[in-house]
Amino acid sequence: MPRLAANLSMLYPELPFLDRFDAAARDGFKGVEFLFPYSFAPEEIAARLRGNELQQVLFNAPPGGADAAGFERAWADGLRGTASLPGSEADFRTGVQWALRYAEALQCPRVHCMAGIQAKSTDSHTTISAASSVYESNLRWAAQQAAAAGVDILIEPINTRDMPGFFLNRQDQAHAVVRAVGAPNLKVQFDLYHAQIMEGDIATKIREYLPTGRVGHFQIAGVPERHEPSVGELNYRYLLNVIDDVAAACGWDGWVGCEYRPQRGAVPNGTTDGLGWRP
Numbered sequence: 001m002p003r004l005a006a007n008l009s010m011l012y013p014e015l016p017f018l019d020r021f022d023a024a025a026r027d028g029f030k031g032v033e034f035l036f037p038y039s040f041a042p043e044e045i046a047a048r049l050r051g052n053e054l055q056q057v058l059f060n061a062p063p064g065g066a067d068a069a070g071f072e073r074a075w076a077d078g079l080r081g082t083a084s085l086p087g088s089e090a091d092f093r094t095g096v097q098w099a100l101r102y103a104e105a106l107q108c109p110r111v112h113c114m115a116g117i118q119a120k121s122t123d124s125h126t127t128i129s130a131a132s133s134v135y136e137s138n139l140r141w142a143a144q145q146a147a148a149a150g151v152d153i154l155i156e157p158i159n160t161r162d163m164p165g166f167f168l169n170r171q172d173q174a175h176a177v178v179r180a181v182g183a184p185n186l187k188v189q190f191d192l193y194h195a196q197i198m199e200g201d202i203a204t205k206i207r208e209y210l211p212t213g214r215v216g217h218f219q220i221a222g223v224p225e226r227h228e229p230s231v232g233e234l235n236y237r238y239l240l241n242v243i244d245d246v247a248a249a250c251g252w253d254g255w256v257g258c259e260y261r262p263q264r265g266a267v268p269n270g271t272t273d274g275l276g277w278r279p
């Protein structure tokens with residue numbers, strides 16, 4: 001079975017953030033991921049990782065803004081990354097620098113840079129082409145900065161129902177961007193939940209894309225409610241086996257992030273009680 005990481009932004013919602021590390025370790029997870037670490041000192045998080053013998057496998061660069069308070073405000077204001085936003089290049093670079101400092105402190109090998117939500121425009125062709133060119137040049141810069149630190153930069157297609165206007169929505173679009181940028185440490189975060197909503201045919205896409213070396217990470221959740229992978233229309237056991245088989249054949253040894261909202265919600269032990277789906 002692929003290695004499963006607990007997404008601490010979604011799992012254990014009944015606990016304060018720092019206590020979620022202890023809970024994940026108690027539940028047998030060896031790896032964790034989350035959205036943003038920036039409201040905490042890197043040492044505080046590193047201590048939780050060390051104390052629980054957990055690996056940090058992924059987190060996100062800031063969604064916008066220029067400092068820790070600004071990152072929180074940006075998320076609350078609806079910013080979902082700046083990588084493809086013309087005019088936000090300075091915030092993008094500041095965010096990547098913050099993320100790489102945390103990645104070093106947490107010994108985390110992957111940072112996800114969200115593409116961002118495009119402003120509505122009457123001239124959509126010009127808007128898309130300006131966004132594409134900013135996106136590629138920002139990602140090229142980020143990949144260069146991250147390479148020196150041994151970190152992969154990830155991009156994730158996100159479904160337009162949850163995030164209307166988000167720039168990156170499909171696997172083929174993401175792989176075309178990675179090919180165009182041409183940096184070996186720029187990879188795709190393949191979230192099966194978003195992919196099922198946008199395009200389906202998930203097993204075929206795992207078989208197509210994983211052997212290319214361009215997939216850096218997977219995430220799973222049930223579709224459409226985003227609860228436990230066992231709830232909903234995806235056959236997650238079959239898909240985890242497909243990942244396992246293809247990974248063994250091509251030598252991929254990444255992680256699958258459990259990025260779902262527990263069906264029982266924020267009740268005590270709601271996450272733990274819902275983990276029976278794990279193989």
Ligand SMILES: O=C(O)C(=O)[C@@H](O)CO
Binds near residue numbers: 191
């Ligand atoms: O929403 C998701 O899916 C994620 O993986 C978050 O990192 C937001 O990008």
Ligand SMILES: [Mg+2]
Binds near residue numbers: 219259
């Ligand atoms: Mg995801």
